[in-house]
Amino acid sequence: MSYYETMYIVHPALEAGRLKDLILSVESTLKDFGGKTHTIEAWGKKKLAYPINKEKYGMYVLFQFEADGTKNKEFNTTLDHNTNILAYLTTKIEKDGLIEDVKSLDSQLGLLNKEEPTTDKAEDVKEEDNSEDNQEETVEETVEETSEKQEDK
Amino acid sequence: MAGLSYQKKICPFKENKDLVKMINYKEYKFLRKFLTDQGKIIPGYVTGVSAKYQRMIAKEIKKARNIALLPYHVDPRNI
Numbered sequence: 001m002s003y004y005e006t007m008y009i010v011h012p013a014l015e016a017g018r019l020k021d022l023i024l025s026v027e028s029t030l031k032d033f034g035g036k037t038h039t040i041e042a043w044g045k046k047k048l049a050y051p052i053n054k055e056k057y058g059m060y061v062l063f064q065f066e067a068d069g070t071k072n073k074e075f076n077t078t079l080d081h082n083t084n085i086l087a088y089l090t091t092k093i094e095k096d097g098l099i100e101d102v103k104s105l106d107s108q109l110g111l112l113n114k115e116e117p118t119t120d121k122a123e124d125v126k127e128e129d130n131s132e133d134n135q136e137e138t139v140e141e142t143v144e145e146t147s148e149k150q151e152d153k
Numbered sequence: 154m155a156g157l158s159y160q161k162k163i164c165p166f167k168e169n170k171d172l173v174k175m176i177n178y179k180e181y182k183f184l185r186k187f188l189t190d191q192g193k194i195i196p197g198y199v200t201g202v203s204a205k206y207q208r209m210i211a212k213e214i215k216k217a218r219n220i221a222l223l224p225y226h227v228d229p230r231n232i
Binding site: 007008009048049050052058060062087088089091097 | 177
């Protein structure tokens with residue numbers, strides 16, 4: 001088993017929820033090929049150095065995993081067939097190239113959307129769960145707000 | 154050698170070994186130093202980078218070009 005990383009560019013029109021679905025689907029295809037996920041890092045929306053499929057922007061995602069290299073070709077072809085992925089690059093990396101201490105995917109994507117309130121609320125809920133203060137009302141309010149936002153989306 | 158005396162440049166990667174880690178396609182902003190405005194790779198005899206590290210830089214720049222982190226070429230009229 002050795003370490004690999006795939007960097008791929010997702011179509012910029014995908015919203016946060018669908019972006020997460022795509023990232024998870026890529027992860028699940030890797031699992032089918034017997035790989036083991038190490039880290040997923042979303043770089044966010046960047047301007048491309050040159051247009052790909054007439055798109056000037058793209059969402060960069062870095063995906064590090066452990067696998068034996070026999071199925072990498074098949075993994076790359078699945079990325080090729082996905083129309084929402086503009087480009088990808090799979091490279092072999094050394095163990096010291098692995099990125100540690102990456103935030104959870106949800107928080108990364110939350111920060112990318114610049115919808116800070118959602119992440120703040122999540123933190124608030126966690127804190128209140130830990131302390132178990134008599135602030136249940138505020139928790140309910142925040143939950144309602146988040147549900148409303150999801151409906152808006 | 155008439156009149157051709159010049160000071161030999163020192164390779165920045167041999168002076169500072171920590172810089173070697175920066176030769177990676179993900180550090181595309183650093184690799185931009187080794188490109189001209191038109192996006193061409195600057196030869197090692199201009200920048201003073203030794204052949205060993207110049208090979209690594211060229212490879213990583215080509216990787217970064219593959220996924221549109223760095224340009225293949227820039228039209229000089231747009232600079």
